[in-house]
Structure formats: C-alpha cells, structure tokens
C-alpha cells in the first residue's frame with residue numbers, strides 16, 4: 001500500500017514536471033506563422049481574413065504584374081472611361097476576392113492555375129477618378145498599397 005502510494009506520488013510529480021515543460025515551450029515565430037497559415041487554410045475559405053491574405057499574395061505574383069502590364073498595353077495606357085492618361089491603374093472588373101471565391105481558390109498555386117483570374121477581358125485601365133467611382137475597394141487598396149500606378153515604359 002505504502003509503496004504503491006509512493007510510486008503514485010513519483011508519477012504525479014513527473015506529470016507536473018512534464019506539464020511545466022510544456023508550459024515553457026514557446027514556438028518560434030516561424031512555427032507561429034505556419035500555425036496561423038494552416039488555420040487560415042483549414043477554416044472556411046470564404047472567411048474574409050483568408051481571402052484578403054490570398055488576394056494580397058496574388059497581387060505580389062510576377063504573373064499578376066505581367067497581367068497588368070498586358071492590360072496597360074492593350075488599353076494604350078488610357079482610362080477606358082474618359083481616355084485620360086493621368087494616374088492610371090488597372091481595375092479588375094471582377095474583384096479578386098470574388099474571383100477567389102467563385103473559382104474556389106485556396107492557395108497561390110490554385111490562383112496560378114486559374115484561367116479566369118488571368119483573363120485579360122476582366123482587366124481595364126482606369127484613371128484615379130474613374131477608378132474611385134467604379135470600384136468601391138479602390139480607395140482602400142490604394143491606401144494600403146500606396147497605389148501601384150505602373151509606368152508601362154519602365
């Protein structure tokens with residue numbers, strides 16, 4: 001009896017020590033990033049935060065920059081509403097978040113493979129004023145990105 005009680009106590013102490021060790025465990029930043037990305041991925045993909053993150057990643061793709069340049073070239077770098085060439089940028093007639101949702105895009109790889117995303121007919125050059133009028137998100141994106149008024153000549 002006594003012996004058994006003693007060993008139980010030992011075992012109990014060991015468990016407490018293990019619990020403390022676990023409490024001391026601090027994941028590195030890299031691990032934290034991995035955890036949050038996997039959480040974003042597994043959650044409902046319509047979740048706003050996940051879509052926003054993915055949209056930002058897509059905007060950073062070189063394929064996206066190439067797509068924009070092609071639209072600039074096709075539209076002769078002029079606003080398709082008023083023909084101004086002052087502070088023009090490329091507008092997506094269908095928003096990125098809508099494209100992500102409609103095509104069930106969950107990763108950057110999905111995005112690269114998605115034909116509709118790279119459909120040039122969905123792109124349109126607009127000047128700052130017209131863009132602001134047509135696109136409710138333009139102002140918001142502009143502030144976050146300091147607006148990429150791409151110079152097609154560079």
Ligand SMILES: [Zn+2]
Pocket residue numbers: 079080081082083084126127128129130131
């Ligand atoms: Zn315009």
Ligand SMILES: [Zn+2]
Pocket residue numbers: 090091092131135138
């Ligand atoms: Zn736009």
